[in-house]
Amino acid sequence: MEACTITYTNWMNSKWRSEQVGAMEYYNWEMPNVLIIYNLNSSCHQGSVPVIAVNATLPEYFQAMIKFAAKYHLRLVIKITGSDILARSTAPRSFLLWLHYMENMTLISQYSSCGSANVTNVVRLGAGVQWGGTGGFLQGGSHSLLSSWKGLGVDQVLQYDVVTVDGQRKIVSQCQNSDLFYALSGGVGEASNEALYATLIRDFVRFLPKLAEGGWVRYISMGDHKISMKYIWPNGNPNVGNATFSEFQNNNTDFVFLAKTTAFIPSFYEAYKLALTPSDPTGYNMLLGS
Ligand SMILES: Cc1cc2nc3c(=O)[nH]c(=O)nc-3n(C[C@H](O)[C@H](O)[C@H](O)COP(=O)(O)OP(=O)(O)OC[C@H]3O[C@@H](n4cnc5c(N)ncnc54)[C@H](O)[C@@H]3O)c2cc1C
Known part of the structure; x- marks a missing residue:
């Protein structure tokens, strides 16, 4: 099927949108100059989207891309789903770090967090696990139907595997790089x-x-x-x-x-x-x- 027809058919399909490297969930952030959804016979153009992307599948990609973007003064954007309603996961003419395929999920039946008592049934999520796993979901609220009972998603996190803007990889938890842990957790604690x-x-x-x-x-x-x-x-x-x-x-x-x-x-x-x-x-x- 021709690309325009595929796009036309799937225009409102959120799963399909999340699978397209440059797409956002809402088209106003793609700013196509012609909306094929209204006119299939119009010619398709690339919208106002990143011009090049890396399909990151390993944490080392993060480190390499951050260093590359800094060296060549590229505008770096990071995207999992493209759900961000303020478009922080896209930018025209930018360099995109696309995490869609980092979707590993591992069940750890016993996990010891910061030397404290074992926690049972912990899940390790890859950076691209979508619809409420990592990334923007944790940093942007992470509320759910269970929040009044179990709290926010971000409150459940025991440990992060982080690449900082200087390209360093760090384990971040309550007892390791704890300042970063508090920041990533939305700044819990009296001092925040x-x-x-x-x-x-x-x-x-x-x-x-x-x-x-x-x-x-x-x-x-x-x-x-x-x-x-x-x-x-x-x-x-x-x-x-x-x-x-x-x-x-x-x-x-x-x-x-x-x-x-x-x-x-x-x-x-x-x-x-x-x-x-x-x-x-x-x-x-x-x-x-x-
Ligand atoms: C239909 C719909 C329903 C929603 N329902 C809920 C809901 O029930 N509860 C809720 O809390 N929110 C909900 N949201 C909001 C959603 O959680 C936020 O838009 C969130 O930012 C999406 O995160 P994402 O990483 O998948 O999206 P993206 O758009 O891919 O990214 C969002 C932001 O996170 C950054 N980011 C993503 N991954 C990383 C990373 N690994 N490192 C650094 N930065 C990263 C991006 O650069 C961007 O700034 C909903 C949104 C939509 C569109």
């Missing part, structure tokens, strides 16, 4: 900024209904481990307002509250001038907004 930021977001989201019920309107921005909030309560009571925010602050003593200012403003026009007109800048990175 990521964990603290996750707590801040969680507590803040829990706090939102209380503010909404109280009649507050808001402008919020999040980034760089900070939340900036501008809350306005039309016809509100400043004492109640202060008490509400103090409660949030008192319940979250781990966070650094850089500035907390409340003001009673006698008219809407004054509030508008104070809160909205001084600066409403644009021209920076913005991902999601209202």
